[in-house]
Amino acid sequence: MADRYIEPDTPELRARWGNFAWTDENAAKAKDIVARYPEGRQRSAVMPLLDLAQRQVGAELDTQGWLPIPVMEYVADYLDMPIIRVVEVATFYTMYNIAPIGRFHVQVCGTTPCMLRGSDDIMAACKARGMQKGHTTEDGLFSLTEVECMGNCASAPMVQINDDNYEDLTPERLDAVLDALARGETPKAGTQEPGRHTVEPLGGPTTLKEMVSENHDYRGEW
Amino acid sequence: MPKVKVDGVELDVPNGATVLQACELAGKEIPRFCYHERLSIAGNCRMCLVEVKPGPPKPQASCALPATEGQEIRTDSEMVKKAREGVMEFLLINHPLDCPICDQGGECDLQDQAMAYGRGGSRYHENKRAVTEKYMGPLIKTQMTRCIHCTRCVRFSEEIAGVDEIGALYRGENMQITTYLEHAAKHEMSANVIDLCPVGALTSRPYAYEARPWELKKTLGIDVSDAIGSNIRIDSRGREVLRVLPRVNDDVNEEWISDKARYMVDGLVRRRLDKPYLRRDGKLVPASWNEAFEAIATLKPGKSIAAVAGDMLDCETMFAAKKLVGALGSSLLEGRQTGMDYDTSSLAAVNFNTTLSGIETADAILIVGSNVRAEAPLVNVRLRKAVKRGAKVFLIGPEWDTTFGGEFLGDDLSKIGDLPNHVWETIRDAKRPAIIVGGAGLGRGGLEAALSVGEQIGIVRELEDGTKWNGFNVLHMAASRMGGLMLGYAQKGGLADIVAAKPKVLLSLGADEVDYTRFADSMIVYIGHHGDKGAHAADVILPASAYTEKAGTYVNTEGRVQWSDKAVFAPGDAREDWTILRALADAFGVSVGFDSFEELRAAMISEVPALGSEGLADYGSDLPAGGGSASGQIAYPVKDFYMTNPIARASATMQRCSAELLHGEEIAEAAE
Numbered sequence: 021m022a023d024r025y026i027e028p029d030t031p032e033l034r035a036r037w038g039n040f041a042w043t044d045e046n047a048a049k050a051k052d053i054v055a056r057y058p059e060g061r062q063r064s065a066v067m068p069l070l071d072l073a074q075r076q077v078g079a080e081l082d083t084q085g086w087l088p089i090p091v092m093e094y095v096a097d098y099l100d101m102p103i104i105r106v107v108e109v110a111t112f113y114t115m116y117n118i119a120p121i122g123r124f125h126v127q128v129c130g131t132t133p134c135m136l137r138g139s140d141d142i143m144a145a146c147k148a149r150g151m152q153k154g155h156t157t158e159d160g161l162f163s164l165t166e167v168e169c170m171g172n173c174a175s176a177p178m179v180q181i182n183d184d185n186y187e188d189l190t191p192e193r194l195d196a197v198l199d200a201l202a203r204g205e206t207p208k209a210g211t212q213e214p215g216r217h218t219v220e221p222l223g224g225p226t227t228l229k230e231m232v233s234e235n236h237d238y239r240g241e242w
Numbered sequence: 243m244p245k246v247k248v249d250g251v252e253l254d255v256p257n258g259a260t261v262l263q264a265c266e267l268a269g270k271e272i273p274r275f276c277y278h279e280r281l282s283i284a285g286n287c288r289m290c291l292v293e294v295k296p297g298p299p300k301p302q303a304s305c306a307l308p309a310t311e312g313q314e315i316r317t318d319s320e321m322v323k324k325a326r327e328g329v330m331e332f333l334l335i336n337h338p339l340d341c342p343i344c345d346q347g348g349e350c351d352l353q354d355q356a357m358a359y360g361r362g363g364s365r366y367h368e369n370k371r372a373v374t375e376k377y378m379g380p381l382i383k384t385q386m387t388r389c390i391h392c393t394r395c396v397r398f399s400e401e402i403a404g405v406d407e408i409g410a411l412y413r414g415e416n417m418q419i420t421t422y423l424e425h426a427a428k429h430e431m432s433a434n435v436i437d438l439c440p441v442g443a444l445t446s447r448p449y450a451y452e453a454r455p456w457e458l459k460k461t462l463g464i465d466v467s468d469a470i471g472s473n474i475r476i477d478s479r480g481r482e483v484l485r486v487l488p489r490v491n492d493d494v495n496e497e498w499i500s501d502k503a504r505y506m507v508d509g510l511v512r513r514r515l516d517k518p519y520l521r522r523d524g525k526l527v528p529a530s531w532n533e534a535f536e537a538i539a540t541l542k543p544g545k546s547i548a549a550v551a552g553d554m555l556d557c558e559t560m561f562a563a564k565k566l567v568g569a570l571g572s573s574l575l576e577g578r579q580t581g582m583d584y585d586t587s588s589l590a591a592v593n594f595n596t597t598l599s600g601i602e603t604a605d606a607i608l609i610v611g612s613n614v615r616a617e618a619p620l621v622n623v624r625l626r627k628a629v630k631r632g633a634k635v636f637l638i639g640p641e642w643d644t645t646f647g648g649e650f651l652g653d654d655l656s657k658i659g660d661l662p663n664h665v666w667e668t669i670r671d672a673k674r675p676a677i678i679v680g681g682a683g684l685g686r687g688g689l690e691a692a693l694s695v696g697e698q699i700g701i702v703r704e705l706e707d708g709t710k711w712n713g714f715n716v717l718h719m720a721a722s723r724m725g726g727l728m729l730g731y732a733q734k735g736g737l738a739d740i741v742a743a744k745p746k747v748l749l750s751l752g753a754d755e756v757d758y759t760r761f762a763d764s765m766i767v768y769i770g771h772h773g774d775k776g777a778h779a780a781d782v783i784l785p786a787s788a789y790t791e792k793a794g795t796y797v798n799t800e801g802r803v804q805w806s807d808k809a810v811f812a813p814g815d816a817r818e819d820w821t822i823l824r825a826l827a828d829a830f831g832v833s834v835g836f837d838s839f840e841e842l843r844a845a846m847i848s849e850v851p852a853l854g855s856e857g858l859a860d861y862g863s864d865l866p867a868g869g870g871s872a873s874g875q876i877a878y879p880v881k882d883f884y885m886t887n888p889i890a891r892a893s894a895t896m897q898r899c900s901a902e903l904l905h906g907e908e909i910a911e912a913a914e
Contacts, residue, residue, distance in 0.1 A: 024412065029423050089423070102406030104422040111411040 026111065027119045029089045037077075037090040046076050050098065063101045066109055070095055070116055083160070084125045084182050086117035114167070122156035122163035124201050127180040130166045133173035138190070142177050145191035149198065161202055174219040175211050184209035188216065244311040249318050261304035261315055262290050270317045273326060273355045275333075275440045276392040277305035280496060282401060287333070287392050289355065291325040292317050301325035323359075330360035333390050336371040336415070337441070344388065346442030348455040352390065373418055378408075379426025380898045381433045381501055383447035391417050395435035395444060402498070404626050404645030405429045419443070428903050430619035430883055433501045437487065448505055448895045449485045453477075458484060461809035464796045465495075465503040466554040466721035466789045467887060470598065470620050471798030472499045476507075476790050476809040483507045483790050483810055493599050494802065500619040501899065502883065502890055507790070509893030513773045515785035516814025526783065531815065534782050535829040541746055541765055543830075548574035548745035551731050552752030552770065553720035554887055556794025556806070557853055559786075559819040560722065560729050561846040562834065563751055566823050569832035576733050576740050577726035579755040580879070583736030584684045586727050590861040591693060591868075592684075593724065594800035595712035596676050597858065602627045604713060606672035608665070609637045610658055610692050612680020615645070616880040617719050618799070621678075622646075634672075636665050639682060639876040655683065655872040658691040670699050676713035677701060684716065686874040693868025702863050712863045718799040719879065719886070721789075725797035728850050728859065750776050751819070752786065754888045769822055771812070774888035784826075785816035788889060792818045793839070795846075801859040803852065 027033065042050055050069055057064045070087060073095055078085020087110050096103040110116045117125070126146060130139050143166065150157050151164040172178040175187035179194065186197050186209065193212040200207040216222065230236035243254045246261075248268035255264040260283070265272050275287035285306035292304045293316040301321055316322060334356065341347045373386040391410065396419065399408040407427050411418050421427055427435075436444050458477040465472040465486070472495035475487045486507050488499040518534035519526040529537075547570050549563040555577075564575055586592055596604060601624050614622045626646040629635055635648035638657045651657050651665065661669075669675045679692045693714065696702075701713040718724065726732070733739035740748075741760045748761050752770035758779035768780035771788040791812040797803050812818070820842055827834045836842040847854035884900040885891050901907040 024416070026411075102422075104406050104409035107422060108409045108411060112413045 024111070024114070024118065026107070027086075027088060033088055034090055037088040040073075040077075040088075040091045040094050042072075043076060046072055054099070063099055063105070066095065066099055066101065066106055067113070069098065070106070070110055074116060081120075083123050084117065084121050084163075086119060086121050120156070123161045124181050124198075125163050125165065126151065126198070127165045127167045127170070129168070129170050129172070129176070129178050129180075131169040133169070134177040137176040139177040141191050142179065142189055142194055145194050149195070162198065172219070175213070175216075187211045187219075188213035244309050244313070246309050246311075246313040246315060248315045255309045259309045261292060261294060261302070261307040261309050261313070264309040264313075265292065265304060265315060265317055272304055272317065273359050274305060275351060275355075275390060276394060278394055278397075278438065280402065281394060281397040281438075284393050284397065287390065288329045289326065289333070289359075291322060291329060293319050293321050326359040327361045330356055331364070331366075334360070334364060335366050336387075337390060338370060338387050340388070344385070344442040345383075345445040345450055346388075346439075350442060351440035371415060376418070376420040377424040377426065378421050378444070379428070379432065380895065380902055381447055381505060382427060382436060383445045383450050384443060385445070386418060386420075386443055388441050389419055389443035390441055391419070392440055393419070394438040394440070395419060398435050398438055399427070399429070399432075402434070402623055402626075403429045403431050404622075408435070426903055430500050430502070430615060431498055431623065433504050434488075434498045437497070446485065448508055453479055453484050459809070461790075461807045462489065463790060463809060464721075464794075464804045464806035465499060466796065467500065467502045467506060467890065468618050468620075469718035469721055469723055469799035470495060470618050471721065471796050471802060471804050472503050472620065473804070474499060474503060478790070478809045481810050481813065483510050493597065494798065494804075495620050496623070498620060498623065502886070502896065505895045505899070506887070506890040506893045508895050509772075509889040509891070510788055510790060511813070512894070513888075513892040514813050514816070515771055515773055515777060515783055516812075516816055517785060518815065519777075519780075519783035521781045526777075526780070531784075531825070534784060535825065537782055538747065538765070538767055538826065539829040539831075543570065543746040543765075545571040546744075546746040547572045547749065548576070548740045548743060548747075548764075549731075549749040549751060550579060550737070550740065550753040550756055551575070551577035551722055551726050552579070552750070552754060552776070553722055554789055554889070555722040555726070555751055555819075556789070556792065556796055557722075557725040557729060557850075558794050558839070558842055558846060559751060559792075559823070560726055560731060561849070562820040562823040562836075562842055563749055564729055564731075565834040565836070565845070566827050566830075566832070567749070569827060569834050570830060572745070573730075574733070574740050574743055574745060575729075575731045576737050577720070577722060577731035578736055579753050581737040581757075582681075582685050583734070583738065584689045585866070586732040588861070588864070588866050589724075589727055589801070590712070590863060591689065591714070591865050592716045592718075592727065593861050594678075594715040594717060594798075595861075595863070596715055597800045597802075598624060598798075601625065601676060601678075601715065602631070604628050604672075604674045604676035605631075605633050606669045606674075607633055607635045607676045607678060608661075608669055608692075608695070609635065609639070609648075609678045610680065610688060611639045611655070611683025611876045611878070612678060612717050613639070613642045613682075613878040613880060614678070614680070614717065615642060616878065616883040617680055618717055621717060634668050636661075636669075639680075639878065642878075653876050655686055655688050655691070655874045655876060658683075658688065658695060659871050661695070669695075672699075674705070674711055674713060675699055675701055676715060678715045678717050680717045681719050681879045682876045687870050687872035689716070690866075690868040690870045691872040693865055694870070695868075696865060697867050702865060710863060712865075714865055716799070721796055721798070724799060724801055724859075725795065725853070728797060728852065729846075750780065752776065752888070769819060770888070771816065772888035772892055774891060776888075784822050785812070785814065786819040786822055787812040787816060791816075792820075795843070795853055797853070797859065801861055803856055803859055805856060 053068045054065045074085040096106040156163040178187040188211045274290045276284045290304045291301035295314040376384045461476040463476040473489040473491040490497045520529040629646040640653045696714045748764040750768045754774045754776040767782045769784045790809045793808045852859035884896040890896040
């Protein structure tokens with residue numbers, strides 16, 4: 021995270037994004053979002069609007085999307101708020117990309133549970149495919165970041181790719197997911213463990229077993 | 243009034259007080275970085291931890307904790323001591339140990355508090371964080387590695403200045419304070435963040451590496467860059483004024499000063515008049531004092547002498563000149579250099595009657611012809627506070643960026659007599675209505691028309707709590723204005739009367755804004771300190787002292803009499819103004835009745851007793867009825883905030899501010 025920096029404000033950036041404006045569809049969405057907040061508190065809409073803007077940029081570039089300075093200025097202008105407040109928000113939350121990014125943003129969790137379950141191998145698998153932390157592959161497909169806990173510890177290790185989580189990974193399973201993504205397919209999100217649906221215990225329940233089929237009163241057993 | 247116990251001592255604290263304030267009332271010092279009386283509470287430095295019962299068994303940030311009935315607060319327990327040491331250790335993890343090369347050294351909160359509340363050494367062996375320098379304009383030098391993220395500067399720019407330009411980017415350890423894209427801070431009060439910064443992250447750029455605080459002589463002074471009379475501390479070393487800092491005075495400047503007041507002082511050593519000059523064959527050539535006096539005296543002006551006072555004069559100088567002109571039999575005195583001729587028969591009608599702090603409580607304000615931000619930035623701060631309390635502000639004049647909103651009604655003076663219905667109803671029904679007439683609104687019948695509006699709404703009234711409210715205000719721009727008016731520096735027809743009298747000798751007391759082509763037949767004797775417009779037109783130049791080089795009495799726009807002390811000596815042959823005028827009296831062979839500064843001041847006070855005591859002068863509260871109609875396009879007199887007086891025009895810092903901040907020139911950073 022320490023190497024997170026705003027993409028510099030250059031004339032080229034201005035030329036490319038200076039006339040950013042909502043698409044018709046997003047303009048309607050933006051209006052809808054702003055209307056959720058009480059009168060006089062429109063500034064609260066800055067976070068969903070930044071997300072919307074990032075997605076629009078992404079759609080335009082066919083990437084995950086990011087927030088160039090002129091786009092942040094557009095959002096500030098749209099909400100009639102000081103630009104520095106928008107930049108504060110955009111730089112604080114790591115979900116906003118403040119520098120160009122690839123088609124798929126591969127965020128590998130490296131926090132303790134994932135690490136114990138083999139996130140080092142996942143990271144190595146990513147690197148073996150030519151990805152580098154903080155960089156985008158040359159084909160523009162994958163950007164790699166190491167992140168802290170995403171809350172999927174029960175199905176560790178996991179990666180988050182754009183809006184989806186892929187859990188219970190092994191290097192092979194990750195390769196399969198990434199290959200599918202590269203081919204333009206949409207692999208199944210969530211756990212990659214065959215036979216597992218969500219984060220239920222592998223091999224059936226280990227506690228509260230009597231509750232599986234019917235309601236059971238444990239109080240007498242305490 | 244909750245009753246709390248601080249270190250075993252019971253005391254009552256005001257409702258709404260915080261635990262920190264309660265401790266202060268009890269006389270306990272609470273270390274703090276982010277907490278500041280005039281800013282909102284952030285609670286992010288954690289230095290003010292105390293032990294509070296009842297409550298969780300852990301130290302609590304006292305700045306953000308309300309004091310409630312029955313609290314037992316301890317500031318001297320082992321837990322508090324350890325908590326402070328811990329916080330200090332955390333703060334110092336990433337703070338560089340560069341005090342020897344840091345400009346804040348010697349007046350640094352972090353340094354002092356580390357000495358008082360820190361543990362002796364560091365247990366931290368890892369590398370420290372480094373942050374790139376940020377560009378914040380020509381006044382603020384940054385060294386962001388030193389920043390401890392107290393966010394005082396962010397809160398100042400948002401809450402006090404009203405310009406959101408400083409923010410905290412990124413998060414956690416990587417948090418960085420910066421202006422947007424490192425643009426220069428563009429505000430007339432921006433440099434106050436330097437005083438607010440508890441560490442050496444934001445320091446003064448012009449003053450960088452100039453001196454250490456303990457080397458400086460501190461003199462209490464009054465600022466003359468506008469008519470607010472900000473209380474300042476003049477820090478000097480030897481013969482040079484190195485910097486100016488604000489003093490706390492809640493009635494006047496709170497604890498802020500404008501950037502101009504702070505930074506024009508480097509102009510005090512440039513373009514100075516340090517010896518007398520005489521015009522010979524159309525050229526000014528150096529002369530001796532005797533030659534200069536002779537040249538004036540041989541003219542034998544008799545009654546045909548007039549004095550025009552400049553904008554930065556103290557009352558003593560004006561009084562001495564008045565005595566000299568009077569001794570010669572003339573009463574031609576004027577201080578309104580640009581030719582304004584508003585009626586000054588009632589001083590209450592040209593005074594800031596609500597007082598500067600009182601304007602904060604107004605609930606409807608009509609501003610006529612004043613770009614307050616440029617003419618009196620500190621009043622703009624007060625107006626912002628009034629608006630935050632719910633005041634409605636209407637402005638007549640060309641639009642400017644107010645920082646507090648407000649409704650512009652048009653830019654013609656005739657609007658005063660033709661207020662839209664909703665405006666009229668708002669100020670008519672207001673409990674504490676106020677009118678502010680600025681420099682551009684005074685002439686062309688504007689003052690009278692505004693007085694008439696005041697009369698109709700009963701702007702002088704008794705409030706519900708029995709206090710008197712006079713909401714009629716005139717916002718002057720010259721530090722010498724109210725003093726000058728009290729001393730009679732006003733002709734009925736303004737400067738035109740002086741022109742019409744065709745005086746043989748025109749004493750120009752630092753008057754640099756006068757159109758001297760109108761005095762082609764007069765001998766112009768310029769008594770001032772800078773080689774500016776007045777000196778260019780002069781026939782004789784007598785070098786005098788600037789405001790830091792003489793003691794003096796100043797009256798600000800609200801009629802507050804304040805005394806300023808002498809910090810340094812004037813350069814070269816320059817003398818204090820009153821001694822020059824006293825010597826001129828000898829040259830003319832007349833007596834002015836004083837031989838020393840004390841006698842001069844005593845004579846002045848016996849003539850105008852109000853100048854004898856510090857505080858508000860009483861002009862009464864009877865306003866003339868006014869009337870008539872005003873018309874004419876309003877054009878604000880201040881074209882360039884940083885260049886309004888000869889000292890500022892001579893100041894390299896102000897020139898750079900003007901070029902970069904107002905005229906948008908790219909200034910290359912000097913390699914450091």
